[in-house]
Amino acid sequence: MELNKLKNLMDSMTLEEKIGQLVQLSGEFFDADDMAVGPKQKLGISQETIDLCGSVLNVVGAKKVVQIQKSYLEKSRHKIPLLFMADIIYGYKTIYPIPLALGCSWNPQMVKQCNRFTSREASAAGAHVTFAPMVDLVRDPRWGRCMESTGEDPYLNGVFAKAMVEGFQGTFEPKESIASCVKHFAAYGAGEGGREYNTVDMSKRRLFQDYLPGYQRAVEAGCEMVMTSFNTVDGIPSSANENLLRNILRDEWNFDGVVIADYAAIQELIAHGVAEDDAQAASLAMKAGVDIDMKTPCYSNHLKDLISDGKLQEDLVDQSVWRILKLKNKLGLFEDPFRGASEENEAKNLCNATHMQMSRQAARESMVLLQNENQVLPIEAGKKIALLGPYANSQDLIGLWAVHGDRNQVISLKTAFEEEKDRNEFAWTRGCEVLDDYSVLGDFGFYQNSEKALTKEEKLEEVKKAIELAKWADVVVFALGEHLLQSGEAGSRTQLNIPDNQMDFLDQILPYVKQSVVLLFNGRPLVLTDLAKKVDAMMECWFPGSQGGHAIVDLLFHKANPSGRLTMSFPYTTGQIPIYYNSYNTGRPMATSIHSNRFMSRYLDAPNEAFYPFGFGLSYHNCEYSKLSLSNTVMQPKQTIQVTVEVTNISDVRGEEVVQLYIRDLVGSVVRPIKELKGFQKITLDPKESKQVIFELNEKMLEFYTADMSYQAEEGKFEVYIGKDSTTQNKEIFVLRK
Numbered sequence: 001m002e003l004n005k006l007k008n009l010m011d012s013m014t015l016e017e018k019i020g021q022l023v024q025l026s027g028e029f030f031d032a033d034d035m036a037v038g039p040k041q042k043l044g045i046s047q048e049t050i051d052l053c054g055s056v057l058n059v060v061g062a063k064k065v066v067q068i069q070k071s072y073l074e075k076s077r078h079k080i081p082l083l084f085m086a087d088i089i090y091g092y093k094t095i096y097p098i099p100l101a102l103g104c105s106w107n108p109q110m111v112k113q114c115n116r117f118t119s120r121e122a123s124a125a126g127a128h129v130t131f132a133p134m135v136d137l138v139r140d141p142r143w144g145r146c147m148e149s150t151g152e153d154p155y156l157n158g159v160f161a162k163a164m165v166e167g168f169q170g171t172f173e174p175k176e177s178i179a180s181c182v183k184h185f186a187a188y189g190a191g192e193g194g195r196e197y198n199t200v201d202m203s204k205r206r207l208f209q210d211y212l213p214g215y216q217r218a219v220e221a222g223c224e225m226v227m228t229s230f231n232t233v234d235g236i237p238s239s240a241n242e243n244l245l246r247n248i249l250r251d252e253w254n255f256d257g258v259v260i261a262d263y264a265a266i267q268e269l270i271a272h273g274v275a276e277d278d279a280q281a282a283s284l285a286m287k288a289g290v291d292i293d294m295k296t297p298c299y300s301n302h303l304k305d306l307i308s309d310g311k312l313q314e315d316l317v318d319q320s321v322w323r324i325l326k327l328k329n330k331l332g333l334f335e336d337p338f339r340g341a342s343e344e345n346e347a348k349n350l351c352n353a354t355h356m357q358m359s360r361q362a363a364r365e366s367m368v369l370l371q372n373e374n375q376v377l378p379i380e381a382g383k384k385i386a387l388l389g390p391y392a393n394s395q396d397l398i399g400l401w402a403v404h405g406d407r408n409q410v411i412s413l414k415t416a417f418e419e420e421k422d423r424n425e426f427a428w429t430r431g432c433e434v435l436d437d438y439s440v441l442g443d444f445g446f447y448q449n450s451e452k453a454l455t456k457e458e459k460l461e462e463v464k465k466a467i468e469l470a471k472w473a474d475v476v477v478f479a480l481g482e483h484l485l486q487s488g489e490a491g492s493r494t495q496l497n498i499p500d501n502q503m504d505f506l507d508q509i510l511p512y513v514k515q516s517v518v519l520l521f522n523g524r525p526l527v528l529t530d531l532a533k534k535v536d537a538m539m540e541c542w543f544p545g546s547q548g549g550h551a552i553v554d555l556l557f558h559k560a561n562p563s564g565r566l567t568m569s570f571p572y573t574t575g576q577i578p579i580y581y582n583s584y585n586t587g588r589p590m591a592t593s594i595h596s597n598r599f600m601s602r603y604l605d606a607p608n609e610a611f612y613p614f615g616f617g618l619s620y621h622n623c624e625y626s627k628l629s630l631s632n633t634v635m636q637p638k639q640t641i642q643v644t645v646e647v648t649n650i651s652d653v654r655g656e657e658v659v660q661l662y663i664r665d666l667v668g669s670v671v672r673p674i675k676e677l678k679g680f681q682k683i684t685l686d687p688k689e690s691k692q693v694i695f696e697l698n699e700k701m702l703e704f705y706t707a708d709m710s711y712q713a714e715e716g717k718f719e720v721y722i723g724k725d726s727t728t729q730n731k732e733i734f735v736l737r738k
């Protein structure tokens with residue numbers, strides 16, 4: 001619709017109709033089975049609010065969406081279609097690896113393609129907007145929502161944010177694209193103590209330097225919506241934070257899209273203590289620039305009175321309505337309120353072979369080989385394999401936020417092994433539960449634990465059977481991990497271990513094991529320090545999605561070569577947290593301090609380094625880096641320096657290598673990280689093959705928030721590193737002259 005017509009439409013709307021556009025309700029208000037993803041609460045809204053509401057939360061499925069849209073439009077005076085929004089984070093029915101895993105692929109182009117396929121499925125099912133990508137930087141693995149993030153590095157998060165937005169939105173062609181909503185703005189990943197929904201408080205410098213870049217890259221990539229976060233930023237909850245939502249997001253970043261509050265976040269301004277009641281909460285949020293109220297009665301029950309009492313300008317409501325109508329218009333909803341949603345399109349797209357193959361490839365590239373003692377992996381053909389553990393035959397491989405995922409289509413490990421191995425070479429048993437006590441997990445609406453609980457006797461039987469299988473097998477593959485409800489939203493933990501009951505099980509079996517491999521299923525970095533000493537090989541599988549079983553077996557039998565590299569540090573112990581590679585040197589660094597070995601920045605009972613560092617991962621091949629050289633050791637303004645390195649695959653197997661480029665600004669007007677990722681290239685090398693890898697280094701890559709918060713590069717000495725992970729010492733020096 002032409003914008004002038006859209007404007008005329010808006011001008012003809014009553015205040016009640018306009019306020020209705022600012023309200024989002026979940027499925028139960030539309031007689032749809034409610035895909036509950038948040039706390040249930042009584043809303044206290046009128047039927048008129050339901051009849052006028054502008055968008056729907058987490059109702060998808062062509063038949064249901066078409067039915068709701070039809071009956072809604074029949075009652076709608078202006079025939080303004082509903083906007084259907086959903087949590088389609090890493091797949092719709094075809095589920096890809098969790099974003100923390102996708103980040104470990106270091107393959108943004110592939111991740112973009114995953115999202116293209118997801119948009120095709122989701123739009124066939126009637127979704128218009130997805131609440132993704134989540135780009136919250138996270139340096140604290142106690143926080144359960146690590147699993148939704150791509151990790152601890154601002155630059156890498158930004159690269160993936162761009163790729164994910166472009167993947168979802170494409171060029172907005174119907175049936176192929178949905179609008180993306182970047183979240184959670186801002187700095188939700190910095191909750192104190194890693195505790196969910198906890199206070200965030202940091203310097204403006206850290207906020208801008210480290211935590212905002214991911215959202216900014218998403219806005220630059222054209223994402224249509226931004227979701228506020230539950231937390232405070234500088235003492236003010238995001239949903240009432242004018243500085244965040246107007247000064248930064250709209251004025252500095254020129255964002256002209258829609259801002260939606262996270263689930264009930266407007267009403268939670270009362271609990272935060274910045275609003276006395278729903279009316280004040282509504283006023284604060286509208287003034288701050290929140291356009292849509294997700295699932296609270298604040299806007300619907302109070303905006304009209306606030307305006308008539310002169311406490312709120314109607315123009316603010318008009319601005320919000322206009323942004324929402326423009327988004328509906330951009331999606332083509334006025335011309336086609338169903339936007340191609342149909343059961344026929346669903347049948348053609350959902351979980352089709354192309355998407356499933358993409359999911360398998362993404363899972364292969366996302367897994368990280370952490371340890372491979374005695375070269376136990378890849379497993380040689382003909383070896384007898386026992387698969388033991390609670391993830392042996394689980395379909396929880398899709399992780400928690402696969403809200404709409406098709407669990408029945410998940411390829412379990414057992415299924416994949418049985419396809420690969422003869423019956424006389426493979427056996428499995430569950431061995432033990434994921435947890436001894438599930439009550440701590442609470443309930444998460446749609447998720448129901450599908451595995452039948454083992455009785456005491458059955459547990460004893462399982463151990464006996466597992467011991468027999470271990471004795472029989474040449475190689476024992478343990479499939480262990482967190483329960484999927486131990487990560488994701490409201491999944492914060494203070495101990496980051498594999499559950500004790502699983503470790504007890506492992507200890508009972510290991511004495512009978514010849515060669516051991518542990519496959520890990522988890523949504524965050526874990527403390528693996530003890531486990532690593534007990535077993536030969538360990539592979540981080542994360543929650544690998546619909547094709548998880550196939551991808552793992554592909555890697556175990558060398559149909560593919562592990563290439564994943566960590567994007568979050570794994571600590572030796574939780575006491576080190578927060579731990580991240582791009583930290584500051586301090587005045588007493590252990591490596592170079594002039595003080596005796598006590599008076600240095602260190603712990604008495606643990607190292608400073610990560611157990612597995614950012615950028616780390618093993619492969620079946622091995623590469624050497626040599627001949628690091630710079631085209632110039634002085635960078636003049638506007639000039640680039642070519643950084644060249646030779647990478648040689650010294651093994652006899654083909655593989656992919658993630659060549660990583662870091663810099664260090666040796667002296668700045670403020671302290672600078674000991675390393676900062678500034679580029680990477682994922683290359684493929686045949687056996688014995690060497691490749692020259694070239695990076696272009698320019699002044700823009702050296703910019704940061706200086707002492708006066710101006711964003712620029714400062715002249716002086718820099719180190720440039722190229723290596724296989726963030727611990728590389730392979731460096732050269734150059735000088736920036738301005």
Ligand code: GLC
Nearest residue numbers: 037038087131183262263489
């Ligand atoms: C949840 C999450 C958010 C999600 C929203 C809608 O509480 O914080 O990520 O998109 O509510 O389900």
